[in-house]
Amino acid sequence: MNLLFVCSENRLRSPTAEEVFSKYSGVSAIGAGTNADAETTVSGDLIEWADVILVMEKSHRNKIAKKYKEQLKGKRLVCLDIPDIYARMDPDLVKLLEARVKRYVRF
Numbered sequence: 001m002n003l004l005f006v007c008s009e010n011r012l013r014s015p016t017a018e019e020v021f022s023k024y025s026g027v028s029a030i031g032a033g034t035n036a037d038a039e040t041t042v043s044g045d046l047i048e049w050a051d052v053i054l055v056m057e058k059s060h061r062n063k064i065a066k067k068y069k070e071q072l073k074g075k076r077l078v079c080l081d082i083p084d085i086y087a088r089m090d091p092d093l094v095k096l097l098e099a100r101v102k103r104y105v106r107f
Helices: 013-022 044-049 058-067 091-101
Strands: 002-007 028-033 052-055 076-079
Touching (some): 002 013, 013 028, 052 058, 058 076
Parallel strands (some): 002 052
């Protein structure tokens, strides 16, 4: 299962999700950002690679839905509603990610 996690800068939330879920058996996870200056920027290749795209905020979902409309056909695009208030690998962020992702992805 290929999971793409998206936030704005790919510095805090999505890299945390990538690190956490990459440890799950049978899961490949990549983090990316919607902003041009993100560490790793969302691309059509990443959208095509992903089985499920999990974004942190509605604004991320809207940007991806608009820019990658064709590549999203048959894909699951989920908003986790996780605000940008956590440090990277914050234990509260890890717990929140694990709880929310399990609503949408079967491991």
